[in-house]
Amino acid sequence: MDYKSIIFRKFTHESLRRIEHYRQEESECIASEQLEQQTIVEHNYDEHHRMNKSSKDESVDPKQIPNKExxxxxxxxxxxxxxxxxxxxxxxxEEIDS
Structure with missing residues (x-):
């Protein structure tokens, strides 16, 4: 982890708004992905299974893994x-872990 890039900031109402905005975007993205996957299932279960497997592999971002330190x-x-x-x-x- 690059500790030089970490900036300590006081948690404010703006911090909370950014978190809520981020969670809303994530929720919309997940809902969109679920709808897309549901459509695929209706057409072809095997194709859905393969796409779901590959999307899980691609969605793991090492930057999003919490730092135990x-x-x-x-x-x-x-x-x-x-x-x-x-x-x-x-x-x-504010949260300093990416």
């Missing part, structure tokens, strides 16, 4: 501890 309740890696702004100690921050 940044798990909730864990101590920040040393490289990040020194960069953490003292004014944010004890204040909710």
């Amino acid at each position: 940044l798990a909730v309740g864990e101590t920040l890696p040393l490289i990040l501890q020194y960069r953490f702004p003292s004014e944010l100690i004890g204040i909710p921050i």
Whole structure:
């Protein structure tokens, strides 16, 4: 993980709006994919099965796998501890794990 690119930001109402917007987009994308898959099933189950398998393989993005070093309740890696702004100690921050 590239720790140099991490920026610590206070969690704000805007942070929450961005998360809600992201979740809405994800929900719409998933609904669209499910509708597309349902249509394929109606035409040909075998073709659907092959496409579903390949789309699962393609959808795994290594950037989206959570970093165990940044798990909730864990101590920040040393490289990040020194960069953490003292004014944010004890204040909710935005998610830093990609």
